[in-house]
Amino acid sequence: MKVGVFLAEGFEEIEAFTVIDVLRRARIDVSTVAVSDNFDIQGAHGITVITDCIIEEFRFDLYDMLVLPGGMPGTLNLMKSTLLTDQIKSFNEKGKWLAAICAAPRVLGSLGVLEGKTATCYPGNEKELKGAELSTENVVISDNVVTSRGAGTAMMFALELVKLIRSEKIAQELKENMLIPYEV
16 A cells, blocks of 8 residues: 655644654555645645655646645645645545545545545544534544544654554554554
C-alpha cells in the first residue's frame, strides 16, 4: 500500500513528521508531496522540509491513501489546491483511504466527504465537518476515513494507520519498540 502525505505552507510539523516516521518504520511506502510548485515547504513553526515531489507530478493513481496534516495556515492552503480537492473527492468515490488530523478534517468536510460518517478534529473546527456525526475520540475510523484531534494525538493517529495498512501486530511492535507508554 502506498501513502501520500500532503504538505502545504503552514502545516503542523508534529502531525506530518510523526505520520511519515511511523509509517516508514512500519515499512510502508510513503511519499511527501508539496502542495505548491516548490519542493521546499515551511511548516507552521518555521521548520522547512524538502518533499519527495510536487503535487503536479504526483501520480495519484498509484496511491491507496492520502494523509492531510493540519495546522494553520496549512489546512487553508490544502483547501486552495483544486488538484488535491478533486483527487480527495475521487478517492472518496472509489472508497480509497483518506486520513486527516487536527484542522485538516475540515478539508474533507468542505468537500462533502464526511457526510454520514463519524469524525473528530481539533476543538473549534467542528462546524466545518459538514454532514459528520461529531466525536471527541482521539482517533476515529469511519468507512474509508480516518480523523484525529491534533498534535498530541499524532502518534495514536499514525499507529492506527499502521494497523489499517499493515496489522495490529506490527503497530503493537512499533509501540513497544518506541516505548510509547499509553494504549493505542
